[in-house]
Amino acid sequence: MMIPVRCFSCGKVIGEHWEEFEERARDGEEDPAAVLDDLGVDRHCCRRMMVSHRDLVDVVSPYQ
Amino acid sequence: MADEFDVEFIRGDDREARILVRGLTPAFANGLRRAMIADVPTLSIDTLRVVENSSVMFDEMIGLRLGLVPLTTPDDFEYGDTVTLSLDVEGPDTAYSGDLESSDPDVKPADEDIPIIQLNENPSGENQRIELEAEAVLDDGKSHAKQSGGVAVGYRHLRKVSVVGDRGEFDEEETNILRGVIETEDGELVPTDEFDHDLTERYPGKELEVEDVPGAFVFHVETDGSMTVEELVLRGIDSIESRADELQEKVAV
């Protein structure tokens, strides 16, 4: 649905980085690993939160 | 037990730092780590009064997300004290943690750009909207992980690396991975990420000896933003101290 506020494993706040990550790595052409390094999302537990996320609000919204 | 502690900041900022402490026992180092994780209280949203929520998420899901938003926590709060915050956003827009309005100027979201919920326009034409009042309460990490100010707090021994000779001429040059902070023979402290955690990178062609420095611990302290690293360490120590005092009092009676 929405990006989780914190990493499930370590509790670091990662939600704030999602929109930049989406813009640069998903929609843009940049290397996701380089973008995550740049954002300071270093641990692999936090990185998987971003890499494996799908936004579903627009998918669910019509059925409200 | 050594009679004096020696503390040195190796590197860091307000949110994340490496701190070398000498003169600790492993038990005390672990006590401090646990105090920083579970015994230093922070403010977190715990109760909601929902006025309107026509978003795609249930009230409970919004409540969980708001609870996880770190709030700056001044040190003059007592356990159970509350602060009221409010959120009122109408779509099409995204509600961010920065949209939370606090009744106390010292208590505000530590990060302003955390998306809480995206609000769209419904097919019927009206906009999704969220309006609520939230109550943040001071509690510690033993009650809920959201109340914990420390994130991934840990420590390693300080390791001393000394060159004992040259590697044999025909020996293979293999990687020698070590993470943390090393102390060189000149007493210089070097975080291992400066040489990609590979000792062979720093000392090519050398035979090395690596040993723990007794009583020296390198803490890696990271906070969620509710307080600075320095404050988290100090409040952790205060918490140990106040509990020891209480025990002393009880035993003396």
Ligand SMILES: [Zn+2]
């Ligand atoms: Zn993580």
